[in-house]
Structures are given as C-alpha cells and as structure tokens.
Amino acid sequence: MEGGCAFADGGFVPLSEAKISLFDWGFTRSDATYDVVSVWQGAFFRLDAHLERFMASMAALRMQIPYDKAALRSIVHGCVRASGLQSAYVALVCTRGVPAPGVRDPRLAQNRFYAYAIPYVWIANPEKQKQGLDLYISQRTRIPASSVDPRIKNYHWLDLVQSLFEAYDGGHDTSCVLDANGHIAEGPGFNLFMVKQGVVYTPDSGVLQGISRQTVLELCARQGLSTSLEPLPMAALRAADEVFITSTAGGVMPVSRLDGQTLPHFPGPVTQRLHAAYWALHDEPGMRDPVDYKD
Ligand SMILES: Cc1ncc(COP(=O)(O)O)c(C=O)c1O
Structure with a gap:
C-alpha cells in the first residue's frame, strides 16, 4: 500500500479499493463529520487534539462508532505504517451510514467510520x-x-x-x-x-x-x-x-x-x-x- 492506505468497513485496503455506498447519507446529505491530522517527518502532529475534536464532532451529531480514542489512534497509525509515508495527510471520517430501503429516520442508521493516509497536502506549498x-x-x-x-x-x-x-x-x-x-x-x-x-x-x-x-x-x-x-x-x-x-x-x-x-x-x-x-x-x-x- 505504498503511497497511501485506507481503513474501510473494518479493514485496511489500498486507496483504489476504498469505497462508500452511493446510498450513504454521508454522500447524499453531507451527513458526516471528519478530521484531518498531519504526519510530518515520521510523526503525527498533535494527534490527541485531533482525536478529541473528532470525537466531540461525532457526539454533537449523535454518531457512534465501535472505536474509542485508543482504537482510532491505532487505526490511523496503521494507515500511515502501511502507506510508508513520512509526511502525510490523514483523514478520519464518520458518516451517518446507509439506511434500509425507504427508511428516512437517521436514528436507524448504522454510522460508518473510514480513515485514510495520503501524501501531505499543502494549501500553499x-x-x-x-x-x-x-x-x-x-x-x-x-x-x-x-x-x-x-x-x-x-x-x-x-x-x-x-x-x-x-x-x-x-x-x-x-x-x-x-x-x-x-x-x-x-x-x-x-x-x-x-x-x-x-x-x-x-x-x-x-x-x-x-x-x-x-x-x-x-x-x-x-x-x-x-x-x-x-x-x-x-x-x-x-x-x-x-x-x-x-x-x-x-x-x-x-x-x-x-x-x-x-x-x-x-x-x-x-x-x-x-x-x-x-x-x-x-x-x-x-x-x-x-x-x-x-x-
Ligand atoms: C472550514 C475550515 N476552517 C478551518 C480549518 C483549519 O483547521 P485545522 O487547523 O484544524 O486544520 C479547516 C481545516 O480543514 C476547515 O475545513
């Protein structure tokens, strides 16, 4: 997974295999939250602060995932390790999830978690x-x-x-x-x-x-x-x-x-x-x- 790695549906996958459903409310309604943390020269920068903010965002949107802070930390570390990237842009994403056909009640959705590491991104290099x-x-x-x-x-x-x-x-x-x-x-x-x-x-x-x-x-x-x-x-x-x-x-x-x-x-x-x-x-x-x- 050199150059990038994702975590989707509970496992690490190459970026080209990381997909979300067309029916995920994260896509159809922007019903999602995310965070982005950097890795610079082999180390995450202020990872704890980013994980705290991500978890606060999920709580504010009434989203739940089966990963606590330690598990999230280990997932993002896993993405970067597998990618081999020394400097990376690492995203954590939680979507509302995919409703059963005809369902419109967000309480019934199973929230989904994704993460990925790609090469560092500059707004201005x-x-x-x-x-x-x-x-x-x-x-x-x-x-x-x-x-x-x-x-x-x-x-x-x-x-x-x-x-x-x-x-x-x-x-x-x-x-x-x-x-x-x-x-x-x-x-x-x-x-x-x-x-x-x-x-x-x-x-x-x-x-x-x-x-x-x-x-x-x-x-x-x-x-x-x-x-x-x-x-x-x-x-x-x-x-x-x-x-x-x-x-x-x-x-x-x-x-x-x-x-x-x-x-x-x-x-x-x-x-x-x-x-x-x-x-x-x-x-x-x-x-x-x-x-x-x-x-
Ligand atoms: C709308 C908006 N404001 C500010 C920021 C900067 O936040 P941070 O310093 O945590 O990257 C971001 C980052 O993506 C953003 O999307």
Missing part, C-alpha cells in the same frame, strides 16, 4: 509561500452557525467552493467568506489571522476552532505576542499590517495580497516568527506521536 497568497474576500456568507455549528468539522462546503471559483475567476489564489454578521469568517480549509500594530487577531466565533489556529494562539502566548479573539470587520482586514492563514494542510501560510492589493508588510515579521515557531514545534516531544514503520 513552500514555493508559493515565498510569494505569499493573494486572498480574495468573497461577499458570500458562510452557512450560519445557527444552522450548522462550524465547530463541528463538516462537509458543508458549497459556500467555500463557490467562493473559490470566484477567486479563480479573478486570478486570485484562494478565498475567504463572511459570517452571518458580515465579518470575516474562514476559507476553504483554513482559519484567518491578521496582525495590526503587533497584536494578532482572529475571529472569535462562526469558524472551525482549527487545531493550527489553537497552536498559533499558544505560540503567541509563549512568545509574549498579544492576541485578540474578536469579530474581524472587512475594513479591519484591509487595513492590516500582516495577514496569514492556518491549516493542518500547510501550517502558517502568509498572505501577500488582499483582492490583488499588496499588503504593507510582506513577508511580515510576526508571520515569519510564527511560521518558524510552528515548524519548530514539530520537534517537541509532547506534540509528536512517532509512527512505527516496522512490520
């Missing part, structure tokens, strides 16, 4: 990070938190995907959307930060509580950088000194332009500091969960 991202601010509203709680990691991505098309149409690299109050929310697969006069800001609500976002907040505390979690008006973002995004798929990634307009500081000193600290943290024993690649 190191080459792109040198230029910085051109972030398009879409006027589209993220599905409101009163409809779908964004803290439950979900596949309700049509708003994000539509904003990406708008970004690409205008020649930008990626996009972000607004929250129900018209403030900056998040983007397709990432949280957003801005720096103004040395203070690091990120939206307080209406977004996924990203593990990378949490990591950056902890790094700010360690480094004595002031942070503020508060609504981010669009005008504040446009007037920022520095902007960066955070994701398991790439860590801390600098933004150099907003809607094509160059930001005053790129590469920004605070972003550079946090970028370096984020990758240095991968060597700290408490953050690493090394993969045993031996058979």
Whole structure:
C-alpha cells in the first residue's frame, strides 16, 4: 500500500479499493463529520487534539462508532505504517451510514467510520509561500452557525467552493467568506489571522476552532505576542499590517495580497516568527506521536 492506505468497513485496503455506498447519507446529505491530522517527518502532529475534536464532532451529531480514542489512534497509525509515508495527510471520517430501503429516520442508521493516509497536502506549498497568497474576500456568507455549528468539522462546503471559483475567476489564489454578521469568517480549509500594530487577531466565533489556529494562539502566548479573539470587520482586514492563514494542510501560510492589493508588510515579521515557531514545534516531544514503520 505504498503511497497511501485506507481503513474501510473494518479493514485496511489500498486507496483504489476504498469505497462508500452511493446510498450513504454521508454522500447524499453531507451527513458526516471528519478530521484531518498531519504526519510530518515520521510523526503525527498533535494527534490527541485531533482525536478529541473528532470525537466531540461525532457526539454533537449523535454518531457512534465501535472505536474509542485508543482504537482510532491505532487505526490511523496503521494507515500511515502501511502507506510508508513520512509526511502525510490523514483523514478520519464518520458518516451517518446507509439506511434500509425507504427508511428516512437517521436514528436507524448504522454510522460508518473510514480513515485514510495520503501524501501531505499543502494549501500553499513552500514555493508559493515565498510569494505569499493573494486572498480574495468573497461577499458570500458562510452557512450560519445557527444552522450548522462550524465547530463541528463538516462537509458543508458549497459556500467555500463557490467562493473559490470566484477567486479563480479573478486570478486570485484562494478565498475567504463572511459570517452571518458580515465579518470575516474562514476559507476553504483554513482559519484567518491578521496582525495590526503587533497584536494578532482572529475571529472569535462562526469558524472551525482549527487545531493550527489553537497552536498559533499558544505560540503567541509563549512568545509574549498579544492576541485578540474578536469579530474581524472587512475594513479591519484591509487595513492590516500582516495577514496569514492556518491549516493542518500547510501550517502558517502568509498572505501577500488582499483582492490583488499588496499588503504593507510582506513577508511580515510576526508571520515569519510564527511560521518558524510552528515548524519548530514539530520537534517537541509532547506534540509528536512517532509512527512505527516496522512490520
Ligand atoms: C472550514 C475550515 N476552517 C478551518 C480549518 C483549519 O483547521 P485545522 O487547523 O484544524 O486544520 C479547516 C481545516 O480543514 C476547515 O475545513
């Protein structure tokens, strides 16, 4: 299973054999939750935090699977071991499952669990990070938190995907959307930060509580950088000194332009500091969960 491995219906399979039913509500209704954790140079990064978030998401959606945290840990380790990947994107997915014919009651579904490890994914690879991202601010509203709680990691991505098309149409690299109050929310697969006069800001609500976002907040505390979690008006973002995004798929990634307009500081000193600290943290024993690649 070199290059990738999945866990489906209770066993490890090559990626090409990993399938879900056409009738799984995870597919027909986006009735699913998931999490993504990275493996960097042979070790999971903050695996426990990702497993905790995944289990909290499942509980919030009233999903149950026959695996506890230790079993999930061993499954994702198994996927990476079988793939042989030293740096990987590892997904855990729980779907509502396949109803019996004619059944519409979600309580009757048997929830299903899948996992897979594929090569590490970058929202912006190191080459792109040198230029910085051109972030398009879409006027589209993220599905409101009163409809779908964004803290439950979900596949309700049509708003994000539509904003990406708008970004690409205008020649930008990626996009972000607004929250129900018209403030900056998040983007397709990432949280957003801005720096103004040395203070690091990120939206307080209406977004996924990203593990990378949490990591950056902890790094700010360690480094004595002031942070503020508060609504981010669009005008504040446009007037920022520095902007960066955070994701398991790439860590801390600098933004150099907003809607094509160059930001005053790129590469920004605070972003550079946090970028370096984020990758240095991968060597700290408490953050690493090394993969045993031996058979
Ligand atoms: C909508 C959304 N926001 C934020 C993030 C970043 O979360 P994390 O740092 O845990 O990868 C993701 C990750 O996929 C996401 O899908």
